[in-house]
Amino acid sequence: MxxxxxxxxxxxxxxxxxxxxxxxxxxxxxxxxxxxxxxxxxxxxxxxxxxxxxxxxxxxxxxxxxxxxxxxxxxxxxxxxxxxxxxxxxxxxxxxxxxxxxxxxxxxxxxxxxxxxxxxxxxxxxxxxxxxxxxxxxxxxxxxxxxxxxxxxxxREAVLANATAIAEALSIGPDEVAPTSLPLYYSFGMSVLNSHLAAGAAILVVDGGVLAREFWQAVQEHGATSLAGVPYNYEMLHRIRWSPAKYPSLRTLTQAGGKLRDEVILAFHEKISTAGGRFHVMWGCTEAGPRMSTLPADALPDRVGSVGPALAGGSFNVLDADGAETSEPGVVGEVVYRGPNVMMGYAEGSADLSRGDEQGGVLRTGDLGHLDEDGFVWLRGRLKRFGKIFGIRVNLHDIEEMVRDQGPVVAVSGPDKIVLFLEGIEPDECRAVAGRLAERLKLHRSGFDVRSIERLPQLPNGKIDYRSLEAQV
The missing domain is CATH 3.40.50.980 (Rossmann fold)
Structure with a gap:
């Protein structure tokens, strides 16, 4: 192929x-x-x-x-x-x-x-x-x-296998027109390009991003049929009350690149459904070429929060407490993916480029989660995203979920405390959020440092720049 x-x-x-x-x-x-x-x-x-x-x-x-x-x-x-x-x-x-x-x-x-x-x-x-x-x-x-x-x-097999599986999952055909809403050097952006090239669709090459007027003019003029975005893109569109109804050709919205708030997922699902389209939550990583799963549009709203089952050709297991792989529902552990799109390995220098496949199609994702009875994946944060409060180990993803109703939030580990950056919150509300967390976790309020930030810092690919936030702590 x-x-x-x-x-x-x-x-x-x-x-x-x-x-x-x-x-x-x-x-x-x-x-x-x-x-x-x-x-x-x-x-x-x-x-x-x-x-x-x-x-x-x-x-x-x-x-x-x-x-x-x-x-x-x-x-x-x-x-x-x-x-x-x-x-x-x-x-x-x-x-x-x-x-x-x-x-x-x-x-x-x-x-x-x-x-x-x-x-x-x-x-x-x-x-x-x-x-x-x-x-x-x-x-x-x-x-x-x-x-x-x-x-x-x-x-080459990984790139083509993933492109084919995504085209199948999203029913991409020659009549689709996908705008370049994400950078090509970012794995999600490359994946959108690959899946549409392989399906014989059209690529609308447009610069500027989803907040640029020129981007939406091109979508309108050339009849773009889909939009791919990371959580930041959808949070910004949600904030400005963007509606797909303004662009009748749009019929598919896809989201990957991190956790999007459930309420925002449901808001866009309702908007695009009303317009006769569909919203797909997808999950992947660069090491898997890069997408591994998609939540079928008809699984919303019932399964909001899940990233869906594996793409065709792939499968998920979870490592249990003994380190053994299992597909039993409800077991929480590191999610393991198997599929033809898994990378050959990493490279840190020219000598590594000559190495063959070192993964055997198996990828330990570094994400905590569990499977349900239908094989849908439910994530619970990164394995390494933990902090300590007074010596007690806490999952930073869980902390974020507790206050996500306040808006976009990132929690990072500080010196024996957790520092939360909340976008758009009033400074005088920070103390109330800290008190709410302290009461919920039965810990002293001083273990939570809640800070207001005008806008969470972004990398060029639209993901949160965790390193710059950690540098502030």
Whole structure:
């Protein structure tokens, strides 16, 4: 199976140009040939929300060239460190991201080339000591733009299997039009792209995000049929009272990338249902290429809070108290996923790129949860997201759930206390929230430091920037 189906179209919202059929095949072919002429090794692709970025990525997968998708706004020093450690054959997309997104200085051992099909490229002058494994297709940084030293290694089979399973779960067909509401270097954004390319649908390439007027103008003009968002996107749309009824072509809303408040899920489920559409909660992680489950739209509102059963080809178990896997309903433990979309492993340097599959299709997710009698997953927070109050261990996810009715909230561990950041709460309400938690958990009020914050900090992919909050504690 190829990643790009024959009926796929790319729509450039900036120009209105539509690229499809023989013209798309020709452009992809020329990109693939140009990539094939580059030295052997992994490719780095700075990938903004442009048609050229989509063509470089799809061309690399089609040509069998492993490619790392990178944020074009990545700090030049971080990019230089990645280049030093992973020794890519070439760095593509030097012009991505606009004038303010410079890739930095030409690295030592590279030369700059102007290629007709690829644009400006840094090309390595000598072959790296290590060559990537033949199954390797895509590399994604584990923490987006934070400079985390690890890449997730995804095989071609993992990328295609996940794209196919998602297209099946969401009934994506050639008549669908998906806008690029998420960055391509973010695993969820790449997944939306993959599933629509594989299904022969249209990709509406539009920059700006869901709060930009230009984004919704493009949705209206080109008849976008779906919207993918992380919790922050939906919280913001909920706050401004956005309604899908304004955009009659929209019929599918999907949400992944973290926990969205139940009341917001139900609000959007009701809105899109009234308009004849559906709302899907999905769950995944970069290490699973990246989606693992979807909650069927007809499971709402009865199963709000669940992330649903595994996608086709996958399965879930839970580790019990003895460390044994079980699918028994109600057992709480670390959720384990099995499926063809599980990564090959991590990479921290060029030598790791030559390694084969180290996971065997099994992923310990690091999330606590349980299964119900129908195999639906109910999550209870991250395994490592714990703090201590007066020496008592508490689950930070549980703490957040206790006050989530106040609005978006993040709890982090402080020195023998829990610090909560509540978005939009009045400062004089913070003490009341702390008292409520103290009473609920039978602990002294001083164990809770509740702070008002105008807006929770976000990473470029829309997820909460926990590190910046922890740095404030």
């Amino acid at each position: 190829n990643l790009v189906a024959p009926s796929t179209r790319l729509i450039d919202s900036a120009t209105g140009a539509v690229l499809g059929g023989d013209e798309l095949a020709d452009r992809l072919g020329r990109v693939a040939v140009a990539l094939g002429n580059l030295p052997a090794g992994v490719l780095f692709a700075r990938s903004g929300l442009t048609v050229d970025a989509v063509l470089r990525y799809a061309g690399a997968v089609e040509a069998g060239r492993p490619v790392a998708l990178l944020d074009p706004a990545l700090d030049p020093a971080v990019l230089a460190d990645f280049v030093r450690r992973f020794e890519p054959a070439a760095v593509l997309g030097l012009a991505e991201g606009g004038a303010g997104a410079t890739p930095g200085d030409l690295p030592k051992g590279y030369r700059r080339v102007e290629d007709e099909a690829l644009g400006p490229v840094w090309v390595r002058e000598t072959a790296p000591a290590d060559q990537p494994h033949p199954d390797l297709a895509v590399l994604l940084a584990t923490s987006g733009s934070t400079g985390d030293p690890k890449f997730v290694r995804l095989s």
